[in-house]
Every structure is written in structure tokens, then in C-alpha cells.
């Protein structure tokens with residue numbers, strides 16, 4: 001960061017309330033008569049412990065490290081269930097992968113997506129939230145959810161190739 005930059009320290013993002021989301025999920029499953037199988041529990045526990053924006057493949061790898069019998073389809077169906085329950089939000093950030101993260105209305109954030117290295121930066125901006133509400137109101141629209149995504153180059157990927165941090169080198173190609 002340049003020294004002259006007037007950057008207010010980015011306020012720390014509020015973390016999703018895991019305990020509340022868990023109990024919401026339990027209620028949802030009870031209401032639907034969905035059994036909490038051993039594999040399902042493992043997948044859900046692993047997901048709650050994992051970092052955000054995880055793909056099915058990454059989640060499957062983590063789950064299989066504990067129980068090698070778990071299949072892709074089970075992970076996929078479990079994540080679908082979590083999305084339907086509203087506890088999890090699905091994102092398609094344009095790299096061909098669906099990513100999942102805990103969705104807490106009280107800890108809402110939006111995303112900056114780097115097209116070069118795939119980095120996903122989260123931000124919270126009350127002014128954008130208020131503006132969106134204003135726009136909705138103007139149209140007599142009741143907002144249930146919104147997504148705000150910006151695509152471009154992260155600060156690292158704007159540097160000449162040799163000066164980038166090791167992290168952003170070479171991930172450009174989609175696998």
C-alpha cells in the first residue's frame with residue numbers, strides 16, 4: 001500500500017454465527033424429515049470448519065481424508081440441501097466452479113474476484129447496502145437477497161510478472 005494512501009483500516013468482517021446457522025439447519029432437516037446420517041454429519045462438520053468459498057472438490061478431499069468411502073454425489077447432495085435450507089450460499093464466480101459459504105444475513109459481505117489468480121476478496125460496505133435498499137424502495141421491490149460482485153485484477157496481479165508474490169504466480173490457467 002502506498003504511504004500517501006488514505007485508506008481507512010478495513011473494518012473486520014463479521015463472522016457468520018455458526019451456532020445459530022447450525023440450529024437453523026437442524027430445524028430445517030427435522031421439518032423435512034431428513035435423517036442426519038453419519039456421512040452427512042461428517043460433510044456438514046467439515047464444511048463448517050473449512051474456510052469460505054470452498055468448492056465441492058476441495059470439500060470432498062477434506063471429507064475423504066476422514067472417511068474414504070464418501071462419494072462426490074453425497075457431498076454434492078448435502079451441499080444442495082444446505083443451500084436449500086438457506087444456511088449456505090452458492091456462488092458462481094465465473095471460473096466454472098460453484099463455491100459455497102455460510103450465509104448469515106447479519107454478517108453479509110460482497111466480493112471482489114481476481115480474474116488472473118482467482119483470489120476472492122470480501123468486503124462489507126454499509127453505503128452500498130443502503131443504496132441498494134433505496135433503489136429497491138424506489139421500485140417498490142422487496143429484496144430477499146442480493147449479490148454484488150466485481151471482477152478484475154487484484155493489486156498483486158497488476159504488477160509486472162516478476163514482482164508478484166509467489167501466491168499469485170501461475171494460477172492463471174483454469175484446471
Ligand SMILES: [Zn+2]
Nearest residue numbers: 114117154157
Ligand atoms: Zn490476482
Ligand SMILES: [Zn+2]
Nearest residue numbers: 052101111122
Ligand atoms: Zn464470501
